[in-house]
Amino acid sequence: xxxxxxxxxxxxxxxxxxxxxxxxxxxxxxxxxxxxxxxxxxxxxxxxxxxxxxxxxxxxxxxxxxxxxxxxxxxxxxxxxxxxxxxxxxxxxxxxxxxxxxxxxxxxxxxxxxxxxxxxxxxxxxxxxxxxxxxxxxxxxxxxxxxxxxxxxxxxxxxxxxxxxxxxxxxxxxxxxxxxxxxxxxxxxxxxxxxxxxxxxxxxxxxxxxxxxxxxxxxxxxxxxxxxxxxxxxxxxxxxxxxxxxxxxxxxxxxxxxxxxxxxxxxxxxxxxxxxxxxxxxxxxxxxxxxxxxxxxxxx
Amino acid sequence: xxxxxxxxxxxxxxxxxxxxxxxxxxxxxxxxxxxxxxxxxxxxxxxxxxxxxxxxxxxxxxxxxxxxxxxxxxxxxxxxxxxxxxxxxxxxxxxxxxxxxxxxxxxxxxxxxxxxxxxxxxxxxxxxxxxxxxxxxxxxxxxxxxxxxxxxxxxxxxxxxxxxxxxxxxxxxxxxxxxxxxxxxxxxxxxxxxxxxxxxxxxxxxxxxxxxxxxxxxxxxxxxxxxxxxxxxx
Numbered sequence: 068x069x070x071x072x073x074x075x076x077x078x079x080x081x082x083x084x085x086x087x088x089x090x091x092x093x094x095x096x097x098x099x100x101x102x103x104x105x106x107x108x109x110x111x112x113x114x115x116x117x118x119x120x121x122x123x124x125x126x127x128x129x130x131x132x133x134x135x136x137x138x139x140x141x142x143x144x145x146x147x148x149x150x151x152x153x154x155x156x157x158x159x160x161x162x163x164x165x166x167x168x169x170x171x172x173x174x175x176x177x178x179x180x181x182x183x184x185x186x187x188x189x190x191x192x193x194x195x196x197x198x199x200x201x202x203x204x205x206x207x208x209x210x211x212x213x214x215x216x217x218x219x220x221x222x223x224x225x226x227x228x229x230x231x232x233x234x235x236x237x238x239x240x241x242x243x244x245x246x247x248x249x250x251x252x253x254x255x256x257x258x259x260x261x262x263x264x265x266x267x268x269x270x271x272x273x274x275x276x277x278x279x280x281x282x283x284x285x286x287x288x289x290x291x292x293x294x295x296x297x298x299x300x301x302x303x304x305x306x307x308x309x310x311x312x313x314x315x316x317x318x319x320x321x322x323x324x325x326x327x328x329x330x331x332x333x334x335x336x337x338x339x340x341x342x343x344x345x346x347x348x349x350x351x352x353x354x355x356x357x358x359x360x361x362x363x364x365x366x367x
Numbered sequence: 368x369x370x371x372x373x374x375x376x377x378x379x380x381x382x383x384x385x386x387x388x389x390x391x392x393x394x395x396x397x398x399x400x401x402x403x404x405x406x407x408x409x410x411x412x413x414x415x416x417x418x419x420x421x422x423x424x425x426x427x428x429x430x431x432x433x434x435x436x437x438x439x440x441x442x443x444x445x446x447x448x449x450x451x452x453x454x455x456x457x458x459x460x461x462x463x464x465x466x467x468x469x470x471x472x473x474x475x476x477x478x479x480x481x482x483x484x485x486x487x488x489x490x491x492x493x494x495x496x497x498x499x500x501x502x503x504x505x506x507x508x509x510x511x512x513x514x515x516x517x518x519x520x521x522x523x524x525x526x527x528x529x530x531x532x533x534x535x536x537x538x539x540x541x542x543x544x545x546x547x548x549x550x551x552x553x554x555x556x557x558x559x560x561x562x563x564x565x566x567x568x569x570x571x572x573x574x575x576x577x578x579x580x581x582x583x584x585x586x587x588x589x590x591x592x593x594x595x596x597x598x599x600x601x
Contacts, residue, residue, distance in 0.1 A: 242462050243469070246455045252417055253453035258441030258470040258518065 075211040076329050082217045082286060084325025085224035089279035090302035091309070091317040092231060093150070093272025099248040099312035100268050103158060103169050107176035109299015111149050111273045114180065115142040115280025116197075116290045117190060123198050133200040135219060139281055146277020149180070150269040159262070177299075184292040197288035220282045227278055228318060231271065235314060240267055248312055301328070304347050310360025319358060368393040368553050369414070369445075369522060374423035376406075376413050383409040385577040386423065391522070396544070396554045398564040398585065400598060401574035407557040408450055410574070411524045414555075415447045416440045427522070442470045446520035450527045450557075452511040456500025460491055463499050463510055467517030477517070484513040487543070505536040512543060522553045529560045541567055561598040565589040573598070 090112050097105045119142045126133040157176050161169045185192040204215040235241040243264050246254045255261055283298070284290055305324045309316025323346065331342030350358065369391040376384040384406045391397045399407050412418045414425055416437040425433045432440055446467075454463050464484060468477045485492035488509045494502065499510055508528060515523055525544065529537040537560065545567050548554050558564035564585075565571055571588040573581035581594060588594055 239465065239469070242458065242466055246458055246462075246466055249455045249457055250453055253449060253455065254466070255417060255437035256415060256441065256447050256449060256453075257466045257514070258438045258446075259466070260436070260438040 073211065074209055076333050077326075078211055078213055078217060080326040080329040081322070082220050082325075083329055084322035085221050086279045086282050086286075087298065087302045087305050087325055088318045088321035089224055089227060089275045089282070090298060091305040091321045092228070092314055093276050094303050095306040095309070095311055095314055095317040096244070096268050096272045098306070100244065100265055101158070101162070101169075102166060103173060104303065105153075105158075105272075106170075106173040106299070106303075107153055107180060108150075108272065108276055109295030109297075109302070110177050110180035110184075111146045111153075111276035111295075112280045112283070112298060113184070113290075113292060113295035114149055115146045115277030116284040116294065117184065117280070117292075118142050118145040118277070119281035119284050120195065120197055120290055121189075123200050127198055133198075135200055135281075135285075138200065139223060139278060142277040142281040143274035144277070146273040146275070146280065147270040148273070150273020150276070151266060154266060154269040159265075177295075181292050181295070190292060192292060194289045194291045197284040197290055199288075200285060216286050220286050223278065223282060227275060231275065232314070234271070240264065244268055304344070308347055308350055308357055310357030312361075313357070313359045316357055316359035368428060369555065370424075370426040371410070371414070372424045372426070374410070374413065374425065375421045376409050376418055377421055382577055384413070387574070387577070387579045389572050389579060389582070391553060391555050392570070393553055394548075394551070395569040396548050396556060396567055398556045398558055398561075398568035398571045399574055400558055400561040400564055400571060402598075403559065404576070405574040406577045407574055408526055411447055411449075411526050411555070411557055414440075414445065414524060438470075441518060441520075444519060444521040445524065446515045446518040446522070447524040448511050448515045448526065448528065450530065452504075452507045454499040454502075454507050454510050454514065456498065458499055459496055460499055460502070460510055461495040463514050464491070464495075464517050467514035469518075471517075471519055480517050484516055487516070487546075488513050504531055505533070505539070508532060508536070508540055509543075512540070512547075516547065520552065522555065523547060525554060525556045527557060527559060529558065529563060537563060561594075562589075562600075565599075 090108065093108050094105065097103055119138050122138045122141050123133045153176050157172050158169055161172060184190045201215065206213045235244060243254060243259050247261060247264050251261055301324055302321060305320035306317045308323060309320030327342045327346050328339060332339035371387060371389050373386045373388055374384050375382065375386050387410065399410060401407050409418060413420055416435050419434050424431055427443060427445060432443065464481055465477065468480060471477055490506055491509060491513055494506065499507065502510060528540050528544065532540065541563055544554060544556065556564055556568065565588060568585040571583065571585045572579050573594060581588065
């Protein structure tokens with residue numbers, strides 16, 4: 068296969084889409100329950116990347132072979148912790164206040180995390196090269212090149228998405244998460260402590276964003292404190308495209324954006340970026356609730 | 368079992384309850400009747416902790432529960448079947464029931480309770496895999512009752528269980544309420560359908576715009592000429 072529509076682009080699209088998907092899930096979960104667009108979500112991803120970077124550098128400095136799984140767990144814990152704290156400190160006090168206040172606060176949390184990170188001497192505002200955590204290997208399939216990084220990236224992302232889907236579908240807390248997006252008062256009457264479910268939702272979303280940070284670090288190895296802005300926005304777009312509040316929709320939307328962006332670049336590197344946004348506009352004109360969103364309006 | 372003392376609740380500047388006092392004795396069915404806007408649902412929502420009291424106290428088995436969190440109140444053994452059923456439409460029947468057992472940790476106890484509810488409502492067993500939103504109104508009311516029975520509750524608060532149901536289903540639901548009561552649960556029943564409520568209740572309170580205006584044995588209340596004229600359409 069040759070030309071623009073080749074297998075290489077498909078590989079790249081899946082890899083990019085899987086990173087967007089991990090971020091988009093957090094947006095959609097949080098929105099589903101507290102109706103908050105958590106604009107700081109992209110920054111959880113950025114912090115995940117930085118923690119992965121420091122962990123890898125530390126392991127390398129000790130002449131150890133960096134362990135991707137350990138780095139992954141540390142990145143996820145960081146994302147989870149920052150998400151949990153953002154909720155407790157900034158969002159929870161505004162839970163029953165006008166929604167716009169929470170939205171503005173989310174933008175505030177986002178800028179706070181970006182500028183504070185960039186002001187830290189050990190992080191700084193400039194790009195840092197992400198180290199090689201493993202020896203790069205390349206596999207040639209037809210005319211396409213597949214790296215072991217891409218395989219790790221997609222394998223981790225898919226595993227996490229499967230685990231998440233299991234939690235949401237088959238565990239009690241997953242059931243409560245779904246119920247809470249349908250009827251909060253009724254859920255409280257079941258004896259559920261709603262705030263705990265919200266904490267858990269932030270923790271899950273934050274950990275997936277942290278994981279995405281590591282994956283972005285190893286596959287697009289340049290990180291800086293503002294790296295979360297654009298992927299965060301695109302993941303948000305993916306979540307809306309798929310139908311915000313719907314987890315499967317967020318994953319679907321993320322892969323659509325991944326493909327659109329990759330192929331858009333391949334067609335024309337100048338307008339490539341615009342394609343993802345054009346898709347959003349067109350889909351929403353015809354399906355304002357997103358691809359898998361519910362048609363009914365919000366219940367009062 | 369439940370004692371409410373001088374309870375006042377307001378929505379902003381509007382007083383919904385202006386200091387009501389009543390009692391529910393263990394093992395009884397007590398009904399709170401009154402017109403729309405009398406404050407019946409407000410009373411139940413405040414007992415469950417969804418609304419905060421401005422003044423007054425609520426005691427359950429001697430412990431003060433005023434303004435506790437809803438999850439603590441459920442854990443103490445008070446469960447509410449809210450107005451309009453409020454089942455989770457995008458969850459299956461079985462998932463709805465499982466959520467009702469949230470405060471129970473033992474899988475075995477949950478399974479036993481699930482079997483008990485399926486026995487009481489065979490229709491729910493048939494439809495256990497179906498989304499609750501696809502059930503008819505009567506089935507949803509059964510689900511709401513079944514879901515409450517999943518909790519380890521001694522006191523059941525029922526808010527307008529007859530609302531929007533065909534007469535034959537209303538009879539069925541009231542039979543179920545009596546049965547639940549005979550199995551040992553105390554019931555506080557809020558109803559606009561005063562006739563039905565007074566038939567099954569032991570004791571009744573009449574609520575009018577935030578005040579209790581009348582109380583007595585259900586039979587006595589049903590015979591009172593003023594109550595008859597105002598609530599029983601006689």
